[in-house]
Amino acid sequence: MAIVKMSKFDLVIFNSKRAEILKRLQRFKEVNFVDINLSDSEDENDEINENKIEGVTKYVNNEELTHIEERLHQVRSAISLIKKYDVRKTRLRDVIKGNENYTFDELYKKVLSYDWKKISSELNDIGAQYANIKSRISKKYSKYDEIDLWERLDVNPKELKQLKKVNSYLGTVPLKLKGTFIEQISNLSNTYYEELKIVKDEVYYLVISLIEENEAKKLSEVFRDSSFTVANLDIDAVPQDYKDKLQKEISELKKEKRKLKSKIKSYGEDLTDLEAIYEYLQNKKLRITESEKLAQTENTNIINGWIPTAKKDEFEKLIREETDGNYYLSFEEAKKDDETVPIKLKNGKISTNFETLTQMYAYPRYNEIDPTPLFTPFYILFFGMMGADVGYGLVLLLATAITLKIVNLNDSMKKSVKFFFYLSFSVIFWGFLYGSYFGATIPKMWRLIDPSSEYNTLLIGSIAFGVVHIFVGLGIKAYMLIRDGKSLEAVYDVLFWYMALAGGIVFLIFKLKNLSPVVTQVSMWVMILGMAGIILTGGREAKSVGAKLGGGLYSLYGISSYIGDFVSYSRLMALGLSGGFIASAINMIAGMIAGNWAGMIFVPVILVFGHLFNMFLSFLGAYVHTSRLMYVEYFGKFYEGGGRPFKDFRTETKKINLKD
Structure with missing residues (x-):
C-alpha cells in the first residue's frame, strides 16, 4: 500500500531485435520509456545539433507512422459506419456481455486470421458510395425547393x-x-x-x-x-414537369441508398472483430511513437526507461530470451528526491478503488507517501454520513453487486463500480444509526440519533470528526518530517499546533461546561505553550529577530483557518439532513394523494422517481463534498503532489478488454 519502488534501466540491443523487443515489452506492459536526449550539455541554450554524441542519432520512422495512421483511419471509418446502423448494442444482453476479452497473444492471432484489410476496404467503399448518394439526394431536394417556388409558372x-x-x-x-x-x-x-x-x-x-x-x-x-x-x-422544362422528374430521380436514389444501408448492416457481425483490430493497431502505433524516444548507432539501439524494481528479474529474463543473450543491461534504483521518477500506485483490495480520487488531485512525488489508503476510511465514513439512508444504501449495494456479478466490465469501469459498492455499506450503516428507511422511520426500530430533532448533537459530532480528520493529517505530516530526519520541524510545525488546538478545544469545553478546574487550567497552559512555540518558530527562516517574531505571529494567525476548516465539516450534518428531509417530503406528497383511484396510479410513480432522483442528488452531493473535505481540509495539512504518472506500455483500450 504505497508508491511502487522504481528502477531505471539502460539497455543496448542489436537493431535487428528492436521490433521484437518492443512487442515483448508491450506484453510485459510495465515499462515507461525515457526520451533520450543526445545533447551532452546541461545548458538549455546550447544547440543540440552541435553537441550530439558522435555516432549516435535519434531513431525516427515517419514512414511507418504514416502508414499505421492510414490503417487506423480506415478501420475507424469502417467501425463508425457499422455502428451508425447497428442496433445490437442497445439490447440488454449485449450491454451485459460488454466488450470482448483478449489477451495480447489472442489479439495478435486475430490480426493474422481475420481479413480486416479487405473488410475495412469494402466498408469504406460502401461508405463513400453512401455519402455520395446522400449528397446527390440533398442537392436534388435543394433544387426541388428552388423550383417549387415557381410551380405556378406554366411555361418553360x-x-x-x-x-x-x-x-x-x-x-x-x-x-x-x-x-x-x-x-x-x-x-x-x-x-x-x-x-x-x-x-x-x-x-x-x-x-x-x-x-x-x-x-x-x-x-x-x-x-x-x-x-x-x-x-x-x-431549367429547360415547365417547373411542374421538372419537379416530377426530380421526384423520380430522388426516389431511385433512395432505393440505392436503402440497398447500401442493408449492405452495411450485413457487416454487423464484423464490428467486434474490427474493434479488436483497431485496438491492436493503436498499440502498434504506440510502439512506433515510443520507439522515437530511442537512440541508435549503425548496429545497435539504445533504450532507457523505468520499471518497477520488483520486476527487474522478469524484465531481464525477457530481454535475455529475445536477444539470445546478446545485450547490455544495467539498472539503477531511483533516488528518493528524483522528480523525474514516474509514479505508480499499489494499494489493497479496497483502497485501490479510491486511487482515482488521488489521481484527480495530483500524483504524489516519489519522496512523498501515497495518500490513498490514508483517506479511504474517512472517505467511506463521511460519504455514508451524507447519504445516510438504509433504503438508499441497499439500492446502491444491490445495483453495484449485480453489475459486478453479471456485466463484463473493463478494469476502469470495474473500479468505479466497486468504489460505490464499498460506499454503500457506509450509507446503510449511517442510515441504521439515523433510523432512516427511504426517508421514513420504522416504529420501535432502534436508532442512535434522530436528525430532525437532535441536529445540535449531529453538528457537534460532525465537527468532532473534522477535528480527528485534521489531527490525523497533521500526524501524517509529522511522520513524513521525522522519516526525513527533520524531527525538530515536526515539533515546530505539528506538535506546537497540536498543543495550541487541542489545548484550546479542551479549555473551551471545560470552561463553558464548568467542568474540572484542574483540566481547565492544564489545558489553558498547554494552549499557551503551543501558541508561544508557534510564535517563536513560525518565522524561523527569517534573518532578523523582528522578522522572526512577525513571521511567528502571522503563523499563529493561521489558527483562524483551522477554525474555518472545523466549520467546513458541518456539511456532514447539512447534507445528511437535506437528503432525509427531501425523502420525507416525497413520502408526504405520496401520502396526501393516496387512498383514491388516482393514488393507485401516481403514488408508485412519485415514490419510485422521487426517491431515485433524491438518491442521485444525495450521492452526487456526498461525492463532491467528501472529495472537497479530502482535497482542501485534509490534503492541505500534509500532501503536495506533483508527481508524473507511470504510463504502461499499452494504450487504454475502450473497444475491448485487454487482459495481461
Whole structure:
C-alpha cells in the first residue's frame, strides 16, 4: 500500500531485435520509456545539433507512422459506419456481455486470421458510395425547393428567354413593396405581369415587356423603386414537369441508398472483430511513437526507461530470451528526491478503488507517501454520513453487486463500480444509526440519533470528526518530517499546533461546561505553550529577530483557518439532513394523494422517481463534498503532489478488454 519502488534501466540491443523487443515489452506492459536526449550539455541554450554524441542519432520512422495512421483511419471509418446502423448494442444482453476479452497473444492471432484489410476496404467503399448518394439526394431536394417556388409558372423559362419581341423576367419583390410595384407596373401599357407565389416576406413574379426603349426605361424605374430582384431559373422544362422528374430521380436514389444501408448492416457481425483490430493497431502505433524516444548507432539501439524494481528479474529474463543473450543491461534504483521518477500506485483490495480520487488531485512525488489508503476510511465514513439512508444504501449495494456479478466490465469501469459498492455499506450503516428507511422511520426500530430533532448533537459530532480528520493529517505530516530526519520541524510545525488546538478545544469545553478546574487550567497552559512555540518558530527562516517574531505571529494567525476548516465539516450534518428531509417530503406528497383511484396510479410513480432522483442528488452531493473535505481540509495539512504518472506500455483500450 504505497508508491511502487522504481528502477531505471539502460539497455543496448542489436537493431535487428528492436521490433521484437518492443512487442515483448508491450506484453510485459510495465515499462515507461525515457526520451533520450543526445545533447551532452546541461545548458538549455546550447544547440543540440552541435553537441550530439558522435555516432549516435535519434531513431525516427515517419514512414511507418504514416502508414499505421492510414490503417487506423480506415478501420475507424469502417467501425463508425457499422455502428451508425447497428442496433445490437442497445439490447440488454449485449450491454451485459460488454466488450470482448483478449489477451495480447489472442489479439495478435486475430490480426493474422481475420481479413480486416479487405473488410475495412469494402466498408469504406460502401461508405463513400453512401455519402455520395446522400449528397446527390440533398442537392436534388435543394433544387426541388428552388423550383417549387415557381410551380405556378406554366411555361418553360428557357423558351421565354428565346422570345425575340419581348423581354421576360422572373424575380421577387419584398412584400412591403408589393403595392408600389403593382401601382407602377400597371401604368405600363406594353408590359404584362403575373403574381406566382408569396413566400414569407417575398412575392414571386413573372414580367413580360415589349422590347422598346421607352418601355424598357420605365420598367427599369419600376424595378428600382420596388427593389425587384431578377432570378435565374436555369431549367429547360415547365417547373411542374421538372419537379416530377426530380421526384423520380430522388426516389431511385433512395432505393440505392436503402440497398447500401442493408449492405452495411450485413457487416454487423464484423464490428467486434474490427474493434479488436483497431485496438491492436493503436498499440502498434504506440510502439512506433515510443520507439522515437530511442537512440541508435549503425548496429545497435539504445533504450532507457523505468520499471518497477520488483520486476527487474522478469524484465531481464525477457530481454535475455529475445536477444539470445546478446545485450547490455544495467539498472539503477531511483533516488528518493528524483522528480523525474514516474509514479505508480499499489494499494489493497479496497483502497485501490479510491486511487482515482488521488489521481484527480495530483500524483504524489516519489519522496512523498501515497495518500490513498490514508483517506479511504474517512472517505467511506463521511460519504455514508451524507447519504445516510438504509433504503438508499441497499439500492446502491444491490445495483453495484449485480453489475459486478453479471456485466463484463473493463478494469476502469470495474473500479468505479466497486468504489460505490464499498460506499454503500457506509450509507446503510449511517442510515441504521439515523433510523432512516427511504426517508421514513420504522416504529420501535432502534436508532442512535434522530436528525430532525437532535441536529445540535449531529453538528457537534460532525465537527468532532473534522477535528480527528485534521489531527490525523497533521500526524501524517509529522511522520513524513521525522522519516526525513527533520524531527525538530515536526515539533515546530505539528506538535506546537497540536498543543495550541487541542489545548484550546479542551479549555473551551471545560470552561463553558464548568467542568474540572484542574483540566481547565492544564489545558489553558498547554494552549499557551503551543501558541508561544508557534510564535517563536513560525518565522524561523527569517534573518532578523523582528522578522522572526512577525513571521511567528502571522503563523499563529493561521489558527483562524483551522477554525474555518472545523466549520467546513458541518456539511456532514447539512447534507445528511437535506437528503432525509427531501425523502420525507416525497413520502408526504405520496401520502396526501393516496387512498383514491388516482393514488393507485401516481403514488408508485412519485415514490419510485422521487426517491431515485433524491438518491442521485444525495450521492452526487456526498461525492463532491467528501472529495472537497479530502482535497482542501485534509490534503492541505500534509500532501503536495506533483508527481508524473507511470504510463504502461499499452494504450487504454475502450473497444475491448485487454487482459495481461
